[in-house]
Amino acid sequence: MFNKKFFLYLVLSLVFYGVVQFLITGMWLNDFYVDTLVLIGINIILAVSLNLINGFTGQFSIGHAGFMSIGAYVSAIMTYNFQMSFPVALLAGCVAAALAGLVIGLPTLRLKGDYLAIATLGFGEIIRIVWLNTEYVGGASGMNGIDKLTNWTWTFFLVLITILVIQNIVKSTHGRAMISVRENEIAAEAMGVNVTKYKVYAFVVGAFFAGLAGGLTAHYFYIIQPTSFNFMKSFEILVFVVLGGLGSTGGVVLGTILLTLLFTYLQEYPELRMIIYSLILIFTMIFRPQGLLGGFSAKKMVKKGGSSQDGSSTTSA
Amino acid sequence: MFEYIVQQLINGISIGSIYALIALGYTMVYGIIKLINFAHGDVFMVGAFVGYFAAKAGLGLFWSLILAMAVCAILGVLIERLAYRPLRGAARIVILITAIGVSFLLENLGIYALGPQAKGFPEIVTKTQYTLFGDVTINSVQIIVLAVTVILMVLLQYVVHKTKMGKAMRAVSYDMEAARLMGINVDTTISFTFAIGSALAGAAGVVFAVMYPSVDPLMGIIPGLKAFVAAVLGGIGIIPGALVGGLVLGIVETGVSSAGFSLWRDGAAFAILILILIFKPSGLFGKNVREKV
Numbered sequence: 051m052f053n054k055k056f057f058l059y060l061v062l063s064l065v066f067y068g069v070v071q072f073l074i075t076g077m078w079l080n081d082f083y084v085d086t087l088v089l090i091g092i093n094i095i096l097a098v099s100l101n102l103i104n105g106f107t108g109q110f111s112i113g114h115a116g117f118m119s120i121g122a123y124v125s126a127i128m129t130y131n132f133q134m135s136f137p138v139a140l141l142a143g144c145v146a147a148a149l150a151g152l153v154i155g156l157p158t159l160r161l162k163g164d165y166l167a168i169a170t171l172g173f174g175e176i177i178r179i180v181w182l183n184t185e186y187v188g189g190a191s192g193m194n195g196i197d198k199l200t201n202w203t204w205t206f207f208l209v210l211i212t213i214l215v216i217q218n219i220v221k222s223t224h225g226r227a228m229i230s231v232r233e234n235e236i237a238a239e240a241m242g243v244n245v246t247k248y249k250v251y252a253f254v255v256g257a258f259f260a261g262l263a264g265g266l267t268a269h270y271f272y273i274i275q276p277t278s279f280n281f282m283k284s285f286e287i288l289v290f291v292v293l294g295g296l297g298s299t300g301g302v303v304l305g306t307i308l309l310t311l312l313f314t315y316l317q318e319y320p321e322l323r324m325i326i327y328s329l330i331l332i333f334t335m336i337f338r339p340q341g342l343l344g345g346f347s348a349k350k351m352v353k354k355g356g357s358s359q360d361g362s363s364t365t366s367a
Numbered sequence: 368m369f370e371y372i373v374q375q376l377i378n379g380i381s382i383g384s385i386y387a388l389i390a391l392g393y394t395m396v397y398g399i400i401k402l403i404n405f406a407h408g409d410v411f412m413v414g415a416f417v418g419y420f421a422a423k424a425g426l427g428l429f430w431s432l433i434l435a436m437a438v439c440a441i442l443g444v445l446i447e448r449l450a451y452r453p454l455r456g457a458a459r460i461v462i463l464i465t466a467i468g469v470s471f472l473l474e475n476l477g478i479y480a481l482g483p484q485a486k487g488f489p490e491i492v493t494k495t496q497y498t499l500f501g502d503v504t505i506n507s508v509q510i511i512v513l514a515v516t517v518i519l520m521v522l523l524q525y526v527v528h529k530t531k532m533g534k535a536m537r538a539v540s541y542d543m544e545a546a547r548l549m550g551i552n553v554d555t556t557i558s559f560t561f562a563i564g565s566a567l568a569g570a571a572g573v574v575f576a577v578m579y580p581s582v583d584p585l586m587g588i589i590p591g592l593k594a595f596v597a598a599v600l601g602g603i604g605i606i607p608g609a610l611v612g613g614l615v616l617g618i619v620e621t622g623v624s625s626a627g628f629s630l631w632r633d634g635a636a637f638a639i640l641i642l643i644l645i646f647k648p649s650g651l652f653g654k655n656v657r658e659k660v
Binding site: 104110157158160161163164165167168169171172173175176179180182183281285288289292296321322324325327328329331332335336339 | 403450457458459461464465467468469474475476592631634638640641644645648
């Protein structure tokens with residue numbers, strides 16, 4: 051992992067960060083662009099972490115918005131009600147989401163395929179309904195007036211950390227075990243891989259970073275409401291992953307950037323936006339089911355034992 | 368107290384039978400091509416809108432129902448032809464995501480064409496209350512919902528068990544390859560299944576709109592999800608299971624609401640879903656199938 055290429059991409063991405071930061075402080079980039087950049091960053095964290103569960107471990111989860119909401123609410127409570135500092139609040143949100151991932155993952159990960167998908171969807175909705183019925187966090191109207199603490203710097207470095215951590219996991223022994231679970235569960239078990247352990251592991255790590263994205267969201271948009279974390283949100287994250295290519299971090303980052311940009315620029319045509327979005331989804335599935343970079347990365351992974359172009363994701367982040 | 372419980376049972380059964388009608392479509396499609404057809408709830412929405420326009424045009428309940436069922440049957444076949452058939456044999460997740468895409472498309476085409484706001488459904492059934500005994504009442508809409516459900520169930524049983532097409536459906540869901548070898552036209556059979564399932568959803572859409580007199584393009588999401596829960600509860604792929612699952616879900620929901628937890632009503636449906644998935648994933652009527660390596 052820590053080869054020449056890695057450091058090259060790391061330096062390139064830091065240069066990218068520096069340039070953007072310079073443009074922001076110099077007022078050359080207005081709020082619209084900063085909003086878009088931060089939104090892309092948050093979406094990348096969501097998509098890359100869901101990719102660990104769905105793409106690398108092959109467990110079809112569609113409840114990611116639920117974990118995101120836990121991160122958002124817990125971190126918002128920490129800064130708003132307990133006046134904690136931002137990093138501590140974010141971490142608390144992540145840990146809470148990861149714990150929820152553990153509690154939900156242990157019973158549900160015995161299920162497979164469609165059943166697992168539906169169970170995670172159900173849990174995601176239950177989490178939302180719990181927020182909806184908790185007066186402490188404002189019920190249906192949600193929490194208002196959260197401090198705006200997220201900025202480009204926080205977003206950028208947390209995206210970088212997320213990608214680094216996930217890529218590190220994927221390329222480690224644990225990652226190999228996860229991929230073996232995806233490829234063939236029974237064969238993996240026969241080879242001595244503790245299948246349940248790795249499924250739960252992927253689920254908890256995925257939930258942790260979903261919580262991080264939630265915390266960033268809450269502290270960027272001032273307001274969080276239960277409805278913004280419904281299963282449509284989960285589907286949206288899933289679409290980033292699938293369009294980019296399941297099991298390819300680079301592809302997922304690229305897909306997320308493209309879709310978020312598309313979404314932002316179609317904002318003037320709100321009715322057409324979702325129609326175009328769904329058509330893209332259907333046509334991608336029919337004509338390129340492996341996603342933008344899905345097949346490419348998988349091939350490289352087999353050949354070289356590590357996909358080098360994944361590093362490029364750090365640059366584009 | 369007894370009267371109150373009976374009253375809640377009647378309310379539960381009438382909403383539950385709508386869930387059952389939608390759940391049948393899920394279950395039949397799943398039984399035959401192992402696809403959770405997420406667009407099914409939106410076919411239900413289209414049915415409700417066809418009923419709305421038919422009722423506006425002055426058609427009565429009967430013809431609104433027939434029209435909605437016909438339009439939905441055609442829509443279901445079209446969706447299958449255009450979106451799912453090119454993916455026959457693709458990975459399950461790919462087809463599932465396509466279904467989500469189709470669902471988004473129908474919802475947003477609906478918003479684009481008809482506007483996002485809810486429209487009041489014209490009163491094509493005069494609502495009269497009948498007292499059964501004591502304080503227990505049933506209204507004409509509930510009677511119609513029950514009647515429509517029972518009639519369609521009987522028709523469905525007839526089609527599935529007594530006709531040649533029904534035999535083909537059962538054969539394809541049992542073993543698609545073997546059915547093909549026996550000379551069954553698998554594609555036609557799958558189209559037929561979509562047509563029947565979607566027609567049932569269309570009928571459910573109309574009776575739902577009569578019961579809660581309003582229609583909007585996103586109305587299919589929640590009933591669709593709940594009907595899916597009903598299908599899983601009864602054992603997905605099993606037709607009587609969908610009926611029982613729908614009724615049980617309707618009764619439980621009404622029970623939770625009437626016990627004063629109406630905000631938790633949707634949560635109850637999902638809690639049932641998770642409990643059943645954890646303890647008996649094959650559903651109430653399902654058999655455990657051993658996995659072959």
